[in-house]
């Protein structure tokens with residue numbers, strides 16, 4: 108494994124594992140991924156961004172079914188990719204798992220979960236990240 112790759116990988120983990128964003132102390136706007144400063148009140152808010160850990164709960168705003176998977180994702184297609192609005196407000200794009208593609212619905216409540224995203228065959232590293240699964244399991 109190349110030196111230098113490990114520190115970068117580990118630095119990414121807190122955000123990828125905990126779904127952490129931040130909030131501007133002045134205007135209370137919430138960001139994901141976290142920002143260095145608030146673009147709305149940049150000057151006032153320098154140094155006043157508070158870390159915020161999201162509940163991981165949200166709802167599907169819109170989605171599409173990916174039929175042609177990018178490299179490293181072959182074998183997973185077709186799979187749903189959704190724009191999810193977190194309870195706290197920010198929107199993000201993520202894959203929906205544990206759900207039949209026909210069961211994905213706009214407005215569906217979802218919960219973040221951490222899953223293997225891809226395996227890097229070259230260095231043998233397994234990358235994890237957030238995905239979302241339905242909050243209410245269909246019986």
Ligand SMILES: [Zn+2]
Pocket residue numbers: 131132133134135136145146147148149152
């Ligand atoms: Zn602000």
